[in-house]
Amino acid sequence: MDRREFIKMLLAGAAGLSALNVAGKFKTGLDALADFAPDLVVAKGSRAESVVEEAVNAFGGMKRFIARGDRVLIKPNIAWDRAPQFAATTNPALVGMLVRLCLEAGAKEVFVFDRTCNDPRRCYVTTEIGKASQDAGARLVYIDESKVKECPINGNVLKNWPVLTDVLETDKIINVPIAKVHGLSKLTLGMKNWFGAIGGNRSRLHQRTEYTIPEIASLFKPTLVVLDAIRILTQNGPLGGDESYVERRNTVVVGQDQVAVDAYGTTLFGLKPQDMGFIVNANKMGLGEMDLSKLTIKTLEVA
Amino acid sequence: MKILRRISQIIFLFLFLFLLIQTEYRGRDSIAYPVKIFLELDPLVFIATLIATHKVIGGLLLCLFVVAITVTVGRIFCGWVCPLGSLHNALSFAKRKRYLNQAQGQYDSAQAVKYYVLIFLLIGALFSFQFIGIFDPLSLLIRSLSLAVFPALSFLTELTLRKNFLSFRQPYYRDAVLFGLILLGVLLVNIKRRRLWCKYICPLGTLLGLLSFCNIVKLKVNEQCNSCMSCCAVCQGGCSPNSSKDWRRQECFICFNCVKECPKKAISFGFSFTDALRPNAVDIKRRHIIQSLLGGLFIFPLLKINPSAKLESPGLIRPPGSKNEGEFLSRCIRCSECMKVCLTGGLQPVTFEAGIEGIWTPVLVPRIGYCEFNCTLCSQVCPTGAIGKISLKEKQHLKIGLAFIDKNRCLPHAFGIDCIVCEEHCPTSPKAIRFKEVRTMTEGGTEALLKQPLVDPGRCIGCGICEYKCPVIDRPAIYITSINESRSNNNVLTV
Numbered sequence: 001m002d003r004r005e006f007i008k009m010l011l012a013g014a015a016g017l018s019a020l021n022v023a024g025k026f027k028t029g030l031d032a033l034a035d036f037a038p039d040l041v042v043a044k045g046s047r048a049e050s051v052v053e054e055a056v057n058a059f060g061g062m063k064r065f066i067a068r069g070d071r072v073l074i075k076p077n078i079a080w081d082r083a084p085q086f087a088a089t090t091n092p093a094l095v096g097m098l099v100r101l102c103l104e105a106g107a108k109e110v111f112v113f114d115r116t117c118n119d120p121r122r123c124y125v126t127t128e129i130g131k132a133s134q135d136a137g138a139r140l141v142y143i144d145e146s147k148v149k150e151c152p153i154n155g156n157v158l159k160n161w162p163v164l165t166d167v168l169e170t171d172k173i174i175n176v177p178i179a180k181v182h183g184l185s186k187l188t189l190g191m192k193n194w195f196g197a198i199g200g201n202r203s204r205l206h207q208r209t210e211y212t213i214p215e216i217a218s219l220f221k222p223t224l225v226v227l228d229a230i231r232i233l234t235q236n237g238p239l240g241g242d243e244s245y246v247e248r249r250n251t252v253v254v255g256q257d258q259v260a261v262d263a264y265g266t267t268l269f270g271l272k273p274q275d276m277g278f279i280v281n282a283n284k285m286g287l288g289e290m291d292l293s294k295l296t297i298k299t300l301e302v303a
Numbered sequence: 304m305k306i307l308r309r310i311s312q313i314i315f316l317f318l319f320l321f322l323l324i325q326t327e328y329r330g331r332d333s334i335a336y337p338v339k340i341f342l343e344l345d346p347l348v349f350i351a352t353l354i355a356t357h358k359v360i361g362g363l364l365l366c367l368f369v370v371a372i373t374v375t376v377g378r379i380f381c382g383w384v385c386p387l388g389s390l391h392n393a394l395s396f397a398k399r400k401r402y403l404n405q406a407q408g409q410y411d412s413a414q415a416v417k418y419y420v421l422i423f424l425l426i427g428a429l430f431s432f433q434f435i436g437i438f439d440p441l442s443l444l445i446r447s448l449s450l451a452v453f454p455a456l457s458f459l460t461e462l463t464l465r466k467n468f469l470s471f472r473q474p475y476y477r478d479a480v481l482f483g484l485i486l487l488g489v490l491l492v493n494i495k496r497r498r499l500w501c502k503y504i505c506p507l508g509t510l511l512g513l514l515s516f517c518n519i520v521k522l523k524v525n526e527q528c529n530s531c532m533s534c535c536a537v538c539q540g541g542c543s544p545n546s547s548k549d550w551r552r553q554e555c556f557i558c559f560n561c562v563k564e565c566p567k568k569a570i571s572f573g574f575s576f577t578d579a580l581r582p583n584a585v586d587i588k589r590r591h592i593i594q595s596l597l598g599g600l601f602i603f604p605l606l607k608i609n610p611s612a613k614l615e616s617p618g619l620i621r622p623p624g625s626k627n628e629g630e631f632l633s634r635c636i637r638c639s640e641c642m643k644v645c646l647t648g649g650l651q652p653v654t655f656e657a658g659i660e661g662i663w664t665p666v667l668v669p670r671i672g673y674c675e676f677n678c679t680l681c682s683q684v685c686p687t688g689a690i691g692k693i694s695l696k697e698k699q700h701l702k703i704g705l706a707f708i709d710k711n712r713c714l715p716h717a718f719g720i721d722c723i724v725c726e727e728h729c730p731t732s733p734k735a736i737r738f739k740e741v742r743t744m745t746e747g748g749t750e751a752l753l754k755q756p757l758v759d760p761g762r763c764i765g766c767g768i769c770e771y772k773c774p775v776i777d778r779p780a781i782y783i784t785s786i787n788e789s790r791s792n793n794n795v796l797t798v
Contacts (some may be wrong), residue, residue: 119328201776203774209721235733
């Protein structure tokens with residue numbers, strides 16, 4: 001054969017081989033899509049650290065989201081002076097594991113903080129998140145509420161709101177809320193957790209929560225949202241205070257779409273995403289997808 | 304010996320300041336250090352509370368240690384330990400020696416004024432006017448530093464260095480200027496005469512002086528003395544060290560200044576058991592004592608017949624663990640340890656809301672700071688048990704007041720706007736604020752389901768976090784008043 005034919009043969013062979021290679025990677029049906037790039041990962045298991053680790057790995061691994069040298073903020077719910085078993089604040093072991101995963105993925109520094117409702121020193125200690133974060137290598141920060149920057153919001157109710165500069169000065173943010181009932185908004189999930197990243201008088205934001213929650217959430221683009229549903233609060237929210245108010249769901253939900261994560265979160269309480277005004281409006285604002293049937297959800301059991 | 308005395312003063316001053324700085328939440332529910340130990344060692348606090356309450360307060364029995372030392376070796380506390388005394392010395396250090404004259408050390412009959420101060424205060428205690436803490440040097444120093452000096456320093460360091468070294472957050476206290484000026488005044492009178500406070504006013508020094516009446520320390524001036532009076536120029540206590548015969552052991556701080564200063568080395572301290580049994584007469588005339596007593600007997604009853612004594616005061620929200628008001632006023636020495644330690648800065652000094660008797664006692668002002676649900680720090684640091692030590696479980700069931708909703712200001716009640724921030728923050732389980740759902744019209748003319756808050760008097764403990772967080776920040780729509788407080792049999796709302 002001449003040179004031209006040889007080259008054609010080589011190219012055909014290469015194309016054929018890669019086609020076979022790629023074909024081998026494809027499975028059939030929606031499982032294939034889920035394995036490749038799910039919208040949400042729902043992991044179930046009793047040990048918080050293992051569940052969240054497997055969930056993140058199934059979502060693509062922390063390296064998919066954290067680049068070498070990143071300054072990462074992990075934003076748990078540390079708002080209340082409550083011990084972990086009362087499910088008012090994020091599971092400390094879960095937070096610790098996320099810190100570890102970020103550092104392993106090459107983060108330059110991992111910060112953990114929240115603008116708490118009760119005394120911050122007490123909250124960091126009682127929730128055990130302070131110790132868990134520091135043991136895992138994170139830098140625990142006490143917020144200076146006066147260090148804020150006014151940020152614009154294209155909302156119905158809010159036109160702007162001050163955001164903590166400590167939050168703005170990071171490269172990546174991982175939102176780590178805990179799933180709870182709430183007297184006013186019915187549920188508090190990921191989008192409401194951003195209230196701990198802002199300045200100003202937050203009590204005013206409780207007036208039209210079906211708008212204020214998504215409008216505040218629109219200020220932030222989370223790298224990851226990790227919903228802690230290992231233990232959820234089903235009564236007397238958002239503070240709880242008695243173990244009878246807590247139910248074990250042994251679940252962690254991981255996603256990038258904060259509306260989708262919250263939408264899934266409603267199902268943990270036997271509710272529907274369209275029941276929540278803040279989810280409907282977040283969807284309308286284009287912050288994410290609320291229709292669970294349009295999402296690929298990968299579930300897995302962790303030993 | 305003078306050097307040893309100086310070292311002792313420095314050590315005790317630093318210990319005092321260290322313990323005061325440690326009077327703060329540091330990550331543990333109990334304070335790790337014995338922060339009230341100076342007050343527990345104070346015999347004046349013991350006596351004053353004994354007279355006012357007719358009770359021996361167990362924690363204060365530590366003062367017997369100081370009593371024993373004073374009875375044996377005199378006013379060594381004043382010279383070697385008292386932190387306020389050390390501060391006086393620190394200021395006088397700047398004064399040049401040549402401005403000191405012998406009048407400094409020669410006993411001055413005006414020094415007897417401090418006995419009248421002590422008598423007046425103890426009579427007051429008898430009528431449960433517990434003003435001893437206002438004049439007690441340890442209480443005065445703790446109060447001035449906690450409410451004025453440290454907060455002002457915090458403010459300065461935040462302003463200049465952008466960092467706070469003394470405390471976690473910037474403290475704010477009412478009447479801080481007054482407390483700062485009082486300490487300034489007490490320290491500035493050193494310009495007129497060295498340790499003027501100690502010689503003429505201090506009731507603790509007076510008490511220790513009385514207790515020194517038969518101590519075994521003796522000052523000896525030998526034949527080398529040429530009456531140059533240099534010893535008197537440097538004497539701190541005004542005890543006439545120039546003559547063994549005239550030396551007043553009840554005024555002497557045993558500071559060793561005279562020993563060091565004497566050019567002939569004629570002065571020395573020693574022990575004598577025989578001299579111990581020959582006490583100097585205390586220089587107060589019986590006439591003056593009777594005048595003091597009568598003065599007290601006249602004034603204090605007049606102050607007590609104010610009708611406010613019978614009326615409950617709504618703003619008088621006392622810290623959880625407080626005894627009922629009568630006993631509280633007898634025990635509280637206004638040292639402000641509780642105000643210093645309060646996590647949220649909500650405990651503030653009152654001026655006249657509790658009557659004259661209650662001046663500078665602590666109240667909770669929820670708009671400034673609420674009572675943190677899981678905290679019992681104030682009950683741990685109160686030296687006299689005015690705020691009795693309580694467990695966390697007890698604290699969480701004790702009521703210090705009750706929340707009331709002003710329906711004319713509350714957003715859901717008055718304007719049909721959703722809120723219930725108060726319900727959200729209520730820490731009890733189950734919550735003491737519930738809501739009822741009502742149908743209202745919004746501004747747009749559409750019907751909406753609104754949540755209106757309601758307080759449950761059975762569950763509300765009056766912690767004040769609702770008032771603190773209420774968005775109607777100029778005058779909160781939910782506010783606490785003292786009624787229904789557990790400590791009172793009278794100030795009760797429901798049956």
